[in-house]
Amino acid sequence: MATLLETEAVLKRGLKALAEADPVMAGLVADGVTPKLRKRPPGFEGLAWIIVGQQVSTASAAAIWGRLRMILDPPSPESFLSLSDEELRTAGLSAMKVRTIRATATAIVEGSLPLDRLHELPADEAHNILTQVKGIGPWTADIYLLFCLGHPDAFPGGDLAVQEAARIAYGLDVRPDARALADLAERWRPWRGVAAKVLWAYYRVAKAREGSPVT
Structure with a gap:
């Protein structure tokens, strides 16, 4: 398993790996869609x-x-x-x-x-x-x-914001469900957690551009 997401250095490693593996992710990162490192107490x-x-x-x-x-x-x-x-x-x-x-x-x-x-x-x-x-x-x-654990490969494919961000970023006709998004996320291993953070950040950017409230 990769190092836990506990420092900005590890987050940057993950972003670099995603950019090398996926041109869409590379474009998002290049456009400044970078997530914040956020962690809650484990246990x-x-x-x-x-x-x-x-x-x-x-x-x-x-x-x-x-x-x-x-x-x-x-x-x-x-x-x-x-x-x-x-x-x-x-x-x-x-x-x-x-x-x-x-x-x-x-x-x-x-x-x-x-x-x-x-x-x-x-x-x-x-x-x-x-x-x-x-x-x-x-x-x-x-x-x-x-x-809570900072696991770099944990991927909440059932999260609606992550699904919607993927739809917009990848130009999909419909919002992918958890299974379809899990298939897409295979290219991001072992940094699927970082990809999820990127998609959350992109969701906020996309909704701000649309003038929609971000919940």
Whole structure:
């Protein structure tokens, strides 16, 4: 596996490799579409934060997480499992998110989800381990691998912004689904995570040119 995405030097290595492998990526990078290096804490806290933030606004996610942090001391699998569903719902978690984070915490405690070793594994293998946990889907797994672990080859092909950016950048008639985008992304290995970051950056540029709001 390539070095983790923890420094600007590694990000630049990835961008250079993508430009050499794919003329479209080369054009985007040459036009100044370069992503920022962004990373969240790894481990249970980072994964729980991603689950909390699903399908809610950034402000709502921050508010819910702030309330959770007040009752999670420390924010660990054990402390989460010690709380009742009622306490967690009062903090703002939906019943589905309570179940997902509880299943995640249980898997960590029981040893079936080795979060401390996922960065050592190929992206696809780490992805499969994460999605074995009930409630963790492909998007959640890939976002955790990319933004919490800095895995350079994690690829959230189900992300709508990444799909739309690929449609525009590659001149496709329709927005590619996760499977079609996964096929396209094969040329970017082992830097698919960097390619995803480029496409997110390009999405913001493309929407700004169209005058559309970026969500």
